[in-house]
Amino acid sequence: MISGDRQPNGYRVYTEKDLQRILLIQKLQSGGLTLKECKACLEEKVNKALLMERVTVLDKEIEQKQQSKKLLVALIGEGDTKAWHEDLNKRAPDAHLEWLLTQGFSDKEALQLKWLSKNMNEHDLYMNDFMKIFETLERWGPGSEEDTKKALLAVPKLPESILEIGCGKGLSAEVLAKCSNAEITALDNEQSALDRLEQRFAQQCLVDQLSTVCAGMTELPFPKNSFDLLWAEGSAYIIGVENALAQWRSVLRKHGYLMLSDMVWRTSTPSCESIEFWEQEYPDIQLVQTRINQMKKAGYQVIDHFPQSESAWLNYYTPLGKRLSELERDLADSSAFKDVQNEVNICTQFGHEFGYHMFILEKLNS
Ligand SMILES: C[S@@+](CC[C@H](N)C(=O)[O-])C[C@H]1O[C@@H](n2cnc3c(N)ncnc32)[C@H](O)[C@@H]1O
Incomplete structure (x- = not known):
């Protein structure tokens, strides 16, 4: 994207103009453009459609990163892990249970977490409320x-x-x-x-x-x-x-x-x-x-x-x-x-x- 002048001794020489062109390319790159896309922007008028495509990709990446952050914050203990547990329970039920046991939950707690609270941070509170609902009921499941x-x-x-x-x-x-x-x-x-x-x-x-x-x-x-x-x-x-x-x-x-x-x-x-x-x-x-x-x-x-x-x-x-x-x-x-x-x-x-x-x-x- 820049071409210095080659000297008789084989060295290349770059000018102040080349340096500024590099700085301009870097600025375009910081918008998330590939070198090929930067080149296109340098050689002709900015291609709005191309930039829009890039914006859409960035939006997706941001959304994914936000999900990752949310999950890590939840696993640290400050958020909701319900959807994550539900998905894992559906896709890999045995691995999910084993992992809960590894996290220090007892067999009873791990199974309750898997089926009921789906929340590692507020499990005890959930189970207290759950038992409060069921304590006066004779049947804990359909039956006759x-x-x-x-x-x-x-x-x-x-x-x-x-x-x-x-x-x-x-x-x-x-x-x-x-x-x-x-x-x-x-x-x-x-x-x-x-x-x-x-x-x-x-x-x-x-x-x-x-x-x-x-x-x-x-x-x-x-x-x-x-x-x-x-x-x-x-x-x-x-x-x-x-x-x-x-x-x-x-x-x-x-x-x-x-x-x-x-x-x-x-x-x-x-x-x-x-x-x-x-x-x-x-x-x-x-x-x-x-x-x-x-x-x-x-x-x-x-x-x-x-x-x-x-x-x-x-x-x-x-x-x-x-x-x-x-x-x-x-x-x-x-x-x-x-x-x-x-x-x-x-x-x-x-x-x-x-x-x-x-x-x-x-x-x-x-
Ligand atoms: C849906 S209730 C059914 C109760 C009873 N069979 C009925 O029909 O009313 C499930 C029962 O299994 C018990 N339970 C849950 N997890 C258990 C476990 N890991 N080991 C033994 N019992 C468990 C619960 O305490 C509850 O009494």
Whole structure:
């Protein structure tokens, strides 16, 4: 772009004019132009279209850099990481969980963070508000006595030992105890739920049948082949259905049974609202047939399966909606409150497009 005069001895000589031309090129370069673009600007009138293209590219780069800065500031502890966690949970769920554990969160906290708070900086505050909403509710997920009985009836042999995983306050455990006479081991990582469950069993004179275990579902603290039946209503999603099928298998005796319920699509053409909601809340939501294929592949025979009833849905969302109205004034600014309110709204409006499905499986020889 500049050409000095070559001397007989081969040296090149540059003039003051050349130097100024270099300074001019540098000024143009500082606008983000390439050398080729600078040359074009030097040789003819400024090409506005070309500069506009450059401005658009710069705008994109600025936006990207602002996103990067926002993320780093959030990871340092001063911002919102919700969208980032949601995206990671959707694209790389196992790596996401492992990373949260590396950051010093316990297994319980990491799973809550993954599914509920999605916020590393205000996790405790979120969980406090979340528990405040649910503390007075008996059901912590959709369910009904009739559905639990129907699923138990589908189990070909009455079990003598049942492990309920993610038992909550024990409404299903009570039905299982009454309808089977089996020894029930109720596992949950929330001690307050187990306390309520013990109270319920005491009131019904069922305590002889009960042991409670406050532990995580990721690594079940039982020897191999301990149970005739595993029961998981609305809880397998927490570690992922495919992980649950693989990891829970060992505590189930040969030809034992597993009942799990999972949120599934009830239509192959869900609305945009439902898709957007579940992409954030449970990106692994599937059609029934996909789950059945996964269950077979994991070494189970699918004995029966059916959709949870409408009443199971209402048993959960009606009291939850009332509870939100009670707390509206206290928790209006709470993220947990807003998230639960959004769930109630979507599930009330679009609940015909998705719902829990109950699967009764037999463990095949491996
Ligand atoms: C959606 S609720 C379902 C509760 C109950 N099965 C029902 O239908 O009402 C999920 C339950 O799993 C428990 N839970 C969540 N994460 C858990 C974990 N990592 N290990 C064991 N239990 C967990 C919760 O405390 C809660 O009781």
